[in-house]
Amino acid sequence: MFHSTPRRRTFAALTTSVALVAALAACSSPAAVSGGGEAAAAPGITDDTVTIGTHTPLTGPAAAGYSSISAATKAYFDYVNDQGGINGRTIEYLVKDDGYNPATTQTVVRELVQEDEVFAILNGLGTPTHTAVLDFLNQNEVPDLFVASGSTSWNQPEKYPWTFGFNADYVVEGAALAQYAEDQAPDATVCLLGQDDDFGDEFIEGAELVLGEGGLAHIERYSVSNQDVTAQIGAMQAAGCEINLLATINGFTALAVGTAAKLGWFPQWYSSSSGGDYPTLVGYLGEDLGPKLLQGFTSSNYLPFSPSGEWVALFQQINDEYNDGAPFTGNTVYGMSVGYLFAEALARAGEHPTRQGIVDAITSGDLVGNGIVPLAFSADIHAAYLGVGITTVDQGVQDFVGATYVLDGDTVEAVEPEDVPVENAGVPTGD
Amino acid sequence: MSETSVSETSVPEGASVPEASANQPLPAAVHPAAARAAAARPAVARRASTGRLLATALLLTALAIGGTFLLDPYRNYQLALVAATFCATGGLTLLIGLSGQLSLGHAALMAAGGYGYALAANAVTEAGVDGVPRFLIGMAGAIAASGALGLLLGLAGARLRGPYLAGVTLAVVIALPAVTAVFPSVFRGDQGVQIAYSGVPEFLKLVIVVEQWQAWVAILVTAVVVTWLAALRRGRLGLRMRAVHGDETAARLAGVPTRRVKVQAFAVSAVAAGTGGALLCFIAQSVSPGAYTLAYSLLLVVAVVVGGLGSLGGALAGAVVVVLLPWVIGTLTAALALPSDLEQRLSGNLPVLVFGALLIVVMAAWPGGLAGAVARVSTPARGFSRRVLAALGRSSTGGAPQPVASVSPVASVSPVASDPLAPVPAPPHPQSVPTESER
Numbered sequence: 001m002f003h004s005t006p007r008r009r010t011f012a013a014l015t016t017s018v019a020l021v022a023a024l025a026a027c028s029s030p031a032a033v034s035g036g037g038e039a040a041a042a043p044g045i046t047d048d049t050v051t052i053g054t055h056t057p058l059t060g061p062a063a064a065g066y067s068s069i070s071a072a073t074k075a076y077f078d079y080v081n082d083q084g085g086i087n088g089r090t091i092e093y094l095v096k097d098d099g100y101n102p103a104t105t106q107t108v109v110r111e112l113v114q115e116d117e118v119f120a121i122l123n124g125l126g127t128p129t130h131t132a133v134l135d136f137l138n139q140n141e142v143p144d145l146f147v148a149s150g151s152t153s154w155n156q157p158e159k160y161p162w163t164f165g166f167n168a169d170y171v172v173e174g175a176a177l178a179q180y181a182e183d184q185a186p187d188a189t190v191c192l193l194g195q196d197d198d199f200g201d202e203f204i205e206g207a208e209l210v211l212g213e214g215g216l217a218h219i220e221r222y223s224v225s226n227q228d229v230t231a232q233i234g235a236m237q238a239a240g241c242e243i244n245l246l247a248t249i250n251g252f253t254a255l256a257v258g259t260a261a262k263l264g265w266f267p268q269w270y271s272s273s274s275g276g277d278y279p280t281l282v283g284y285l286g287e288d289l290g291p292k293l294l295q296g297f298t299s300s301n302y303l304p305f306s307p308s309g310e311w312v313a314l315f316q317q318i319n320d321e322y323n324d325g326a327p328f329t330g331n332t333v334y335g336m337s338v339g340y341l342f343a344e345a346l347a348r349a350g351e352h353p354t355r356q357g358i359v360d361a362i363t364s365g366d367l368v369g370n371g372i373v374p375l376a377f378s379a380d381i382h383a384a385y386l387g388v389g390i391t392t393v394d395q396g397v398q399d400f401v402g403a404t405y406v407l408d409g410d411t412v413e414a415v416e417p418e419d420v421p422v423e424n425a426g427v428p429t430g431d
Numbered sequence: 432m433s434e435t436s437v438s439e440t441s442v443p444e445g446a447s448v449p450e451a452s453a454n455q456p457l458p459a460a461v462h463p464a465a466a467r468a469a470a471a472r473p474a475v476a477r478r479a480s481t482g483r484l485l486a487t488a489l490l491l492t493a494l495a496i497g498g499t500f501l502l503d504p505y506r507n508y509q510l511a512l513v514a515a516t517f518c519a520t521g522g523l524t525l526l527i528g529l530s531g532q533l534s535l536g537h538a539a540l541m542a543a544g545g546y547g548y549a550l551a552a553n554a555v556t557e558a559g560v561d562g563v564p565r566f567l568i569g570m571a572g573a574i575a576a577s578g579a580l581g582l583l584l585g586l587a588g589a590r591l592r593g594p595y596l597a598g599v600t601l602a603v604v605i606a607l608p609a610v611t612a613v614f615p616s617v618f619r620g621d622q623g624v625q626i627a628y629s630g631v632p633e634f635l636k637l638v639i640v641v642e643q644w645q646a647w648v649a650i651l652v653t654a655v656v657v658t659w660l661a662a663l664r665r666g667r668l669g670l671r672m673r674a675v676h677g678d679e680t681a682a683r684l685a686g687v688p689t690r691r692v693k694v695q696a697f698a699v700s701a702v703a704a705g706t707g708g709a710l711l712c713f714i715a716q717s718v719s720p721g722a723y724t725l726a727y728s729l730l731l732v733v734a735v736v737v738g739g740l741g742s743l744g745g746a747l748a749g750a751v752v753v754v755l756l757p758w759v760i761g762t763l764t765a766a767l768a769l770p771s772d773l774e775q776r777l778s779g780n781l782p783v784l785v786f787g788a789l790l791i792v793v794m795a796a797w798p799g800g801l802a803g804a805v806a807r808v809s810t811p812a813r814g815f816s817r818r819v820l821a822a823l824g825r826s827s828t829g830g831a832p833q834p835v836a837s838v839s840p841v842a843s844v845s846p847v848a849s850d851p852l853a854p855v856p857a858p859p860h861p862q863s864v865p866t867e868s869e870r
Binding site: 059060096099100101102103104106107110111114115127128131132135136139196197198221223224225226 | 504612619622642711717720721761780
């Protein structure tokens, strides 16, 4: 009995696995994967649709700050689709949750590229998460557009020709805020609180471009997994800091401001765009205390955020109509601006978009976007914005103060902001 | 005699004479069919069965490697993930099912393997080492790191029991993010450590794509680890682990060094988990604390319980469930065209819910896990299946959704030979004979 069963089982297992394998059959050989030559349409493109995808945290600790971005992008695409789409194609936007976990990012991005056969990855969120798929996307020549992170990693055209950033990078933001601090109060003691990863490192690098090596009087770092910055804030107070630069995400900006207030300390705060969104911060600090604590709060931004601007009016209207009237925050503007930039690139890629075609459209330097400084994209630069404007909060309204800085090599220059008018009701056309 | 009663009463006796020769009759805790077969076999069976173990391992590995040619890249990637997870569940099933030590911290051991691999590989990358040597050095780093942590936990485990050991291992997995944050220059905090990309070797570039290559590497490493686990399982350590699990005092009275056995079990299981973590790091090119949460740790335990405690085939089934279930659920919810905000809320949360439901259903229906269920299906129309059914029925009425640890007595003697999924179907233990009721 014993001797007969394993053989029969092995046979059964064999036949089962062969049947399973045959059912899934699709060869992995390089020739089969790369498809049969140029004649085939680009992946994700049909006569009337373009399918793209993203990875973003919808669950987990990072979801609270970021899950509204993809919803805003989707709302903008829904709006564009209702206006007839781009070159007659509607945009299908697949959003996959990666829980801000690089291992999951690998899985969902492969799923998007290999299972769902998306045309491009748009606005993949997070430095550690997106780093995990950089090689994969570039090896498979998938356009990796407008990554949602200010790391300088995305701007390596030689190594990663298919990857493009979206955020003004952290070096630019650090430099611009340090320059603004120096312009406002040349003799102030400037300190910095930064996240203990590339975000903090690159922000410090930027600030020291302006203030010089050792120009920051005191530097403190924090880790996202530890929700207590009392020690860091205490040390900064003891060091006599007057202006605190913040390389923090929104939750920790609020934590820093709140902790300092508890210690009876009210220095000036200069935050990066990633952690300086006023509506989000008020959400953390509360409706009654938030506006008081954030009076005079300074932050950088490169997207249209003036409450009086026509972009904000358009996005607010789209948000009400297509996003169930979700809270209108910096994330909403961010998500819709990403959608707009993609739509513009797609429109410029022509009637028959290909993967190479959309990359060519971006590197041509013809894209305008909707930022307050011109887009920097070219064959040699894969960063979107090399400059930022300065906003402050006054009486509960966050708006630009007019100071705008661009990082040119290692020097910071003050420039005039450029407003991009809304054309064709915010639906880009090919010309 | 039912399996339940076998595991409760006769394990220590069987183990109390570890030096017993293969043909010496002992009332050991075994599968009835296996017992009968073993009795019929001569003393050389052990050597022959080692040969068979290796042959089976080679055959199944070759089959798995061959199978990768028929899969598309994404499925090959999933296969690689399953293989890596199988390392961890294989080690865990041995630890819980055989030695009876519950670890809730196996994700931390996988992380130790991942960091060990990444740090070692990065160190030699700077020295200009590349390709296979780098991979092997990385693996050595993974084994050293996870083995060391496993040894420490094992030493604690030898002095602690049940909930207290579970508490210690739980603390390790919860402390992981803090450890990486305290030494940011080494572990790079929450961002984790990235490693250089290892692509397909030149001479294979025209034949396979990178996902298939990753699947090959994962399958080969996993084959080695699982064969090792299977050999240990049916060897002396496995027997001693069963003895310690059955009745620690009796085992000690019989001369089994219970502490050492427990430490060994933990270290072995840790190295297996660490190898799995190293493979995941190799595939994902990064390791970060966010990948090894408490939830993932608990998921591993659920996986081996659902698969069938103590059974390597069950561990494979558990690994498949861990990797594929979230994907299957995601595909289903996408097909249902739910409102987007509901879909957002479900994504990520629904798999956890389904895992919980699956655990309850499987435990209620087949307390022996999926491996036990397969045993039921694959041996119909035999007296044996009736007896298994009876045994399972009895134990399931006894307490179907039992706490994890207390399920193990049933499953620890889960029928090895009736496990078609087992990559290394371990032959029955030589020290075994039919008991009276199993004529």
